[in-house]
Amino acid sequence: MSDGGAGGTVLLRPSAVPATTGVGVWLRRLASRAAAPYWQAAPLALVFAFFFVLPLVVTVVVSLWRYNEYSITPALVGDNYASVFSGCLAELPSLCLTFKTYVSTLKFCVLAWALTLLLGFTLAYFLTFHVRSLTGQMTLFLICTIPFWTSNVIRMISWVPLLGRNGLVNSFLISAGLTREPLTWLLFSDFSVVLAFVHLYTMFMIVPIFNSMSRIDRALLEAARDAGASGWQALWNVVVPLSKPGIVIGSIFVVTMVMGDYVTIGVMGGQQIASAGKVIQVQLSYLQFPLAAANAVVLLAVVLMVIAAMTRLVDVRKEL
């Protein structure tokens, strides 16, 4: 944004001007000016208080309640947590159901994270350092972000005609003589789940990494080249460290979204693959609220630990 229009303006704060109207008015004006940020922030704060913070508190409280088939009753018991972790210590070294679910969920996290990072970094690098015009950058950037504004569920369903038993990929492979039987692991499998995550969430890597990269001073790259660095050395020693904030923000997004996911794993896994989020959803469908709440608290704790580890690396607010 250019500041050309304000050239030559004397920077006088007008609050010093009208002192003629009496102390009362002056005080009232001061009060209202000081109060303004509070009523302006109030709607936002109230929405988050009532629809986010309070529900989290309710979740923690209800996770300590008792339940039966018909009702939930206030209590202060650890039964729900006990049943979340039932057998987890006794069965070691083999994994209990909860641990198995988390291992599977973390596997998806790592795969989705690695692939979206690799792809997101590559694409952001291309946009920042190889596309020269601003219009070109904006156009290609929009191409990456427009799908984000369309429905995730539809983007998942749209893989069915491609990856299904009689889908395009299989008919191509068969006609090319690469396989005789249609491949069945293409859809409703771990593969299709990871594919969908990459499809849906690469955008969350591209945007913050692109944001970080576009602040890198080109002179630094020239300096690296002048100092004899190869292209890869400049990439690894200059671009990657300076893109770290974007990488961390993108990673937090992707990892937390995959950690709590149940829609993608449900639709793309043919409702057959377990995940931490899916466990909660299934328990909710049986109206086992306190048990689901206990699982939610455990999931939240795991997510917070992951985020805490990642935010150590960067101050998120500076990056906006």
Added chain:
Amino acid sequence: MREGRPLAFYALAAVFGLFALFLYGPMITIIVLSFQGPTGGLTFPMHGVSTHWFMSLWGGLGVVDIWAAFGRSLRLGLAVMVLTVVISLLAGYAFRRGFRGASLVFYAAVASLIVPSIIVSLGIGVQFRLLDAAIKWTAEALGLAAFTESFATSAGTFTSGLGVHLTWTLPFGLLIMFAVFNRFDPRYEEAARDLGATPWQTFRHVVLPLIAPSLVGIALFGFTLSWDEAARSSQALGSDQNTLPLELTGLTTTVTNPEIYALGTVTTTVSFAVIVVSLLLFRTLSRRQARGR
């Protein structure tokens, strides 16, 4: 004209091209398949071209009242859009001036973006159940028998549904406002004030025209994120109050004909219409601004 591009450019451009194909290819596939002939199935080949599946979608999808869900999602999306713009704009102003508890509110917003949707949904679902119990208990204690009998739930599209969507759209709105005001030159406002403009006049005639394109962006996020939201809504809406994405998620396991693609095409068309209108508006407003300078 142009100096020679390095080899890396062509390699990376190829990666970008493949990524674009990866992004849009599947979407285009189901749009094409939604025009499948009446005897066609869920995959290629096409058995002729027809609008058969759109017609049958128009008649409804069996037990699911898809058009009621469509209307609910549309109304909810518009309400979320307006509220997201207004609340984010006000909050943007507040954060600019600073206030006690600002970092707390900021962290709540970021947390709301990051806490898994299923947890937020569960929390709101249980919260409204408890609220219902409290309302019934109070009504009974006050002897309002008629009310107790007719009262079903306080959860609904425009109570819990609206709230849960705002927890998803407002963080985006707020982050955009931060980006806007971080780049905003306060000398415009100071000049306006020096010329005697009231705070409202300064906002209306100086700040608003400058930030209008960004507000269009917030509106775009507000509508589309609400229109497509499934994970957070699942537990947070009253019974028979499902939004379109929720019905769609349910239909993925039951519908075995191209009707679901037709529904996908209709939904995507709405999204694209909103995106195109927003981008055009964004461009018009930005240009007007550039000309006025």
